[in-house]
Amino acid sequence: MLKRSTLLLLLAMFTHLLSYSQDTYLFVGSYNGAKDKDGIYIYRMNMQTGQLTKVCTYSAILNPSYLILSRDGQYIYACSETRTPGMGSVSSYTFDRQQQKxxxxxxxxxxxxxxxYLTTDKSGAWLVNGNYTGGSIAVFPLKADGTIAPAVKVIPFTDHSIDTGRQKTAHxxxxxxxxxxxxxxSPDLGADKIRRYRFEAAQSQPLQPDSSVRAVPGSGPRHFTFHPNGKYAYCIEEMAGAVSAYRYADGQLDSIQRLMTHGKEPYGFYNSADIHIAPDGRFLYASNRGDENNIAIxxxxxxxxxxxxxxQSTLGEHPRxxxxxxxxxxxxxxxxxxxDVVVFRRNIQTGRLTYTGVKVKMTGPSSLQIKTYHN
Structure with a gap:
């Protein structure tokens, strides 16, 4: 029978070998403003220190401002040509780790x-895109080789709400x-609604409008996330600077709480942005732009x-x-x-954040995705 010291040594060796059998990469989308500038960035991330090392970049695309990855991490899907009058596209890319390209x-x-905003279903067969200025949702088939087929359905909206400056139509x-x-x-900032659609992956028209939940007038619902246990959902409201919490079951959202994410009144207007929940489901985080530039925990x-x-200050301006x-x-x-992209370490017990000292500079970073590959 092996001694305890020998077992500990073997465990340490196994852990050491495991750390070399996988690589974690950070993918960054941006508002690059011009096709001759880098738009997509990939960094290798050290999961012990948080250090980021640039691997490769991609230009020749305008404003790839929101990214997602295929489930295997082989393909990148992006909202592109954003903030460009009369334009807008969705694009796909392959990431070759061997050639770093x-x-x-x-x-x-x-x-x-x-x-x-983009998302894919669990089967990886469909891509659903939200158009802000155009006020519509589009559904695209995804092919096995990572290419995007033309949209099979575009659902437009013309609703509006009470703010005549920002809510003249659906967003x-x-x-x-x-x-x-x-x-x-689908939160609609322009109409103050969270829209709901039925989805059936096996159908040629998989997405069908169903119903909606009314948000507080003038609140501007923006991003939406589910709790890991599937029982709760949370929506950050950009214009009101608030988070609304819902009980969730079988497609139904029932309001249980609404509270401010800002610690003070803004000089101009509220500008809340993003929302995420820790993997263990114990803490929720929301970003505030504008005067505060922080993460509310x-x-x-x-x-x-x-x-x-x-x-927690984001140590930068406009945490989108x-x-x-x-x-x-x-x-x-x-x-x-x-x-810049800034790396914080999380205290899993308290939820608080500590700056790691890692900050990398680039033009207009606006979207982050992370993936660990097993070699």
């Missing part, structure tokens, strides 16, 4: 101006699948209700997007206007 595979019209800001893939929920109770914990890595160890922020 990004290659464009396909591009399709987004079905509306200014696409801002779709995100498209999020329910945990069971039976529904897609909340503890999530067993009943789904939120309790404020702290604010952020992510929590799947291990829950790190939170990374994309500060769009100051042009």
């Amino acid at each position: 990004i290659t464009l595979l396909s591009k399709q019209d987004s079905g509306g101006e200014n696409p801002v 779709i800001h995100s498209t999020v699948f329910s945990p069971d893939d039976r529904y897609v929920f 909340y503890r999530i109770g067993d009943d789904g209700r939120l309790t404020f914990v702290a604010y 997007n952020f992510l929590i890595d799947p291990s829950g160890k790190f939170l990374l922020v994309a500060n769009q206007i100051s042009g």
Whole structure:
């Protein structure tokens, strides 16, 4: 029988070998402003220190401002030609880890101006896109080689709400699948609604409008996320600077709480942006742009209700997007206007964030995705 010391040594050796059998990469989309500038960035991330090392970049595409990855990490899908009057596209790329190279595979019209959000179903057969300025949702088939086929359905909206400056028409800001893939929920900043659609992957027209939940007038619902247990959902409201919490079951959202994400009144207007929950489901994080430029941290109770914990400066300007890595160890922020990605370490017990000293500069970072590959 092996001695305890020998077992510990073998365990340490196994852990050491395991660390060399996988690589974690950070993918960054941006508002590059011109096709001759880098738009997509890929960094290798050290999961012990948070250090980021640039691997490769891709230009020749305008404003690839929001990215997602295929489930195997082989393909990158992007909202592109955003904030470009009369334009808008969705595009796909392959990432070759051996050659450390990004290659464009396909591009399709987004079905509306200014696409801002993408998501795929669990089967990887469908891509759903939200167009902000165009006020529409588009559905695209995905081919096995990573290319995007033309849209099979575009659903336009003309609704409006009470703010005559920002809510003259619909502004779709995100498209999020329910945990069971039976529904897609889509916050509409312009109409103050969270729209719901039925989804059936086996159908040629998989997405069908169903119903909607009314948000507070003038609140501007933006991004939406489900709790890991599938029982609760949360929506960040850009214009009101608030988070609304819902109890969720079988496609139904029932309001249970609404609270401010800002610690003070803004000089201009509220500008809340992104929202995510830690992998263990214990803490929720929300980003605030504008005057504060911070992450609001909340503890999530067993009943789904939120309790404020702290604010953390993002050490930059305009935190449009952020992510929590799947291990829950790190939170990374994309500060769009100051042009940097900042890495924080998470305290898993308290939810609080500590700056790691890692900050990388680039033009207009606006979207982050992370993937660990096993070699």
